[in-house]
Amino acid sequence: MTDSRALDDAFEELERRADAVTAARPFELPRAPASRPNARLVPIALAAAVVAGVATGAVLLVPNADPGTTTARPGASSSAPEPVVTTTPPPAHDSPEVLAERLQAVLGDLATFVVTERGPGATRMTLPASPHSASPDVGAQPGRQVGASIGGTLTSAGVTGGFDLVVYPGTTGERVGCGAPDEPGCTVRDLPDGSTLAAGQVALEGSGVTNEVKLVRPDGLVFIMHVSNRQSPKGLGPVLGAHPPLTVEQLVAIATSDRW
Template sequence: MTDLRALTDAFAELERRADAAVPAESRLRPSERPRSRLMPVAAGVAVLAGVAVAAAVLLPGRAAEPVAPAQAPTTTTTEAQAPAPLPTSHEELSDRFRAVLAGSATFTVTDTGAAKTITAPDKSGGEPVVTDNGAAIVGTLTAGGVTGGFDLGMYRDAQAADVDWCASHEACAVTVLPDGSKLTMGEFHHGGATPEGVTYMALRVRPDGVVIDMHVSNAESPKGNSGLLGATPPLTRDQLREIISSDLW
């Protein structure tokens, strides 16, 4: 403000001196005088001041840091869930079976045991070493008001994936599940004393070598030589496939 006032006073003094140097007769009346040159000068000063302020805003004393381009968030791939370990008792196997069924069927266990017994020679020359492998349950299963016999076993067998399980079953097919398991589905008819007896079989070999083996029948025993409990097994082949394919095992 002090510099602007001094500039105004200087222009006023110049105009006064210019008027004094011009003859009186040639002087213009006040209404005819050109507008003071102060206005454009002051406007110019104001414009320059505005530019200076704008420059102060847009061009700070320290140069702005370059802005790095936004980066896409990193996607974390969730590792595939490891399969559950082999059950060590028939109680544990029964609990898993109930979880898989999720109320779609009920079952009663009438017998239990090891799913597979491994006999290996004793290196010292003594009696063979017998090892129980996994767990198995046998009983009756009811679904949709129909009851039949069933058996279920889980055990580890490194050679199971190479076995042709269809060789002893009818209407048999082998597929591969999304987790890499090899699934064999088949059936057989009992014949003999129970010619109307039919059993559906599902055998799944997981990539870790664990086998899930299940039979369901319209006879009391899925392996035959027993009385009939119904006209058909309590589960269809598709239902049995869904049960064995569950990731809850």
């Protein structure tokens, strides 16, 4: 019994000493066993590959799309807007038909007209450089027709009369004048835009009267219009009314319109 008691005391002493030694050391958690380096890399790599594959597929689904291209919303137009093509209208002297359409646009509700004659505006002749430059055997060269002309009857405010209109490209710097120096009421003036204008009234045989306007623009375009109370502004045909259907002032407004 004594020996057993002594043995127990000895073990208690050893435990006490052991506790005293471990108490002086810092407390440490037991280390986990080292894991294999490739154990978790495989699922991580697979996850990264899946993410990369999804992102790449979103781009490749768009034909000809670069990375970062935003696809259009359903219903939205992906094509660029078509450029607006503007067509320059033909000049008024391009043909008698174009001249008639332009005159109607300028007149508006002021008057109506019926075209019974149409043709070129003028005939341009080419003169030789000097009287001795052409051979005696060479005859006169035919002229070149330019511009357009129309004629017929015109009605305004219930009054009908004859009219003619001639428009053709002339020479830059050309000026107009009255048909005869003794024309009553014919005046010539320069306009602010550089055009020259001649307007007035011509007395015909009998009781005929013709109002006329002549305009030459700075670019050389020539505009001539006659309106008469006779069937023809040149004095032919019967008298259709007491006075021309348009006044001289109205002819000036027509000639200087910006719709030509």
